[in-house]
Amino acid sequence: MRRLLLILLLALPISAAEVRVSAAASLTDAVTEIADRYEARTGETIVLNFGASSILATQIVNGAPADLFISADEVQMNRVATVSRVALLSNRLVVVGVPLLKARRIAIANPEAVPAGVYAKQWMKQRGLWTVLAPKLIPTENVRGALAAVEAGNADAAIVYATDARIARRARVAEVINDGPPIVYPAAVLRDAENAAGAQRFLDFLRSHDAGAIFRRYGFLVK
């Protein structure tokens, strides 16, 4: 009888169940630091998977294992089935290089696919700047490419996030865009999560004061 009990106990998953988090690549440094702190504090294991939000969403839609998804925009989050969704972070658009209206060539991340580029385009259309600026735009595959274009002199200016501008070596922020569209980094526990409870706990921590301080340190705006 005792042996049976022992076997049953060993068979039960000891709550070393992992929390699987898919997070936008731009959040790598911040989320890694926050996860490390969380693991140290609670003893839980956070398994992080970083990538472009579009690829992360594709993975989730195709059944890849994930409990929590932090996306760089709403569009990708809308593709997946969630149970509790919050607006976690925000960001600001900035112009690096020369002021926009003085620039002859403006680099932005692909305005059809990359969140920063999508928001930039939205802002330009809202402010009626699109027709003037569109012919000057140089779309790049990602934000880093846009920054690199400015630093290499292939573009005079780039529209990127404030968080991206921090990594620029030589390019300086020329303008801060305060009237841009609301930029939201949504986070959600996924409907098909295997460890929904663990995901919710980590999400709560991501919204905590301590995590907020870390996000702010990396230049994000905390909701």
Add this chain to the structure above:
Amino acid sequence: MTLVIDDLVVPLAHFDLQVTATMGARVTAIFGPSGAGKTSLLDAIAGLRALKSGRITFDDVVLSDLPARARRIGYVPQETALFPHLSVARNIRYGGRHHEHHVVEVLEIEHLLDRGVTALSGGEQKRVALARALLTAPRLLLLDEPLSGLDWPLRDRVMQFLQRVRDDFNVPMLYVTHDEEELAAIADEVVKLPIQPHSK
């Protein structure tokens, strides 16, 4: 020891080779010009070529029912085809080591055993190929133009070795050639392949 080729039809590129023959001598030459299908006939006897119809029998063994590896026929092809990645010793021992010492002695290749085959002269290659075929103790030895590609002084020398093989080993030989002097030097009987081949 009799090789019987019964109504053999071997499909070739431009025609079907049709042969019926009985060969019982020590050395039977297969004589004819190039293109007549001599090599193809040897290939068929060795089991390397498919037959359309017909039978090949050696004494009471129906060779044409057996795969090549079971026919125990030694083959010295025209291109010699020594395995380039193996030493002389490994080449000759590939199929067996029957009477190895005797064969090596008769063909005088003792000093070549540890060499690679690519450095051998034409005559040496022929002797090694002969040894390789003989070490399997074959019931029949096929030789496809064994003197081709050799210059004149070497031809005599290798012919001497062939005669030695004929005399020292009790194995009948099928010897393909288009040279009448070779016929005279070694053949006991001759099978002529027709100049006018049958068309398909």
Add this chain to the structure above:
Amino acid sequence: MTDAAIIWFTVRMAALATGLLIPPALALALLLARGTWRGKSVIETLVALPLVMPPVATGLILLKLVPHSVVFTWRAVVIAMMVMSSPFIVRAARVAFENVNPRYEQIARTLGAHEPRVFFTITLPLALRGIAGGVVLGFARALGEFGATILVAGNIPGRTTTLAVAIYDRVQLGHDSAAWHLVAAGVIVAFVAILLSEKSTRRRA
């Protein structure tokens, strides 16, 4: 994960993928090299597909095909590497087999060898140089594999992050010197791998 750990992980996965690939790739190459059979052109096209399709597209297909328990694990890394490397090995091996003079194989048969013996003692050794070249290419491709891996294995630091993915990451995040470190280490590894393979093929010649 330290740089060394990332590189070691990637090398191990690439070596495993290449090793697992060799027997089936050789078998397939042999089949393709010998004669004509029904469905041959279909197989030939399938083999070439990973070469022609964008790796991300291949990754998407793998995502659908690979079982749930394997996605996002090192096994998915190996699978992605195997799929992307296979054309190199199969095609090189096929050409190598086709270039073996069939006379050698025929003579071996007359000397009494069964087909397996003919293959292992004659065909394979004579095709080895060509096959080795394909294997080196396949290994190098596996080392650098990015597009398909990212989709089906994810980018999970410590579990599935490979060299190429890590470099891309660091560049994206602006950690340039860290990126250069990995690039330098990667170049050294590739250099050593090529050197070793050149040496071994030369010895065989």
